[in-house]
Amino acid sequence: MPTTVTVLTQDNCAWCEQAKAILQDISATQPLSIEEIELTSEHGRDLAISHGVVFAPGILLDGQLFSYGRPSEKKLRRRLK
Template sequence: MTRQRRQIILLTQADCALCDHAKRVLVRVAADHPLAVEEIGLDTPAGRDLAVRHGVLFAPGVLLDGTPFGYGRLSEKKLRKALTRHAPPRTHE
């Protein structure tokens, strides 16, 4: 049995140190949790729409399975805890 892949949308902007930090956190977390990460720029219509709909005030914004997780400095500990606590059911392969 394997764990289902969790969907992460990362809303970013150019020259953003916190965005670079979030990308590094996601790489580390993905080593332990199956993640599908999609990066969307806040300078795109899709990025602006997601930011407005989910209350992302500044980059980086993180949506976990379509739900707002946070924005600004991404906490690796908080993300790991959320992924463990709200893990989807295992599937048979």
């Protein structure tokens, strides 16, 4: 069963683009279900508040906070194994 990855993003966010690129790369070898949600949307704000996401990108793995801010590819790959 694929891991559900939710990425809370915002416009003009270099770290958001980096997070999406890392996840696309990982998805080539691991089954991921990636959902991107705009942080400024009502749903995005609700998720950010409930999970303690301070700024973009917020990354949730199967509904649990993994990280926010600059993504660590090494840490993300390790967690997804």
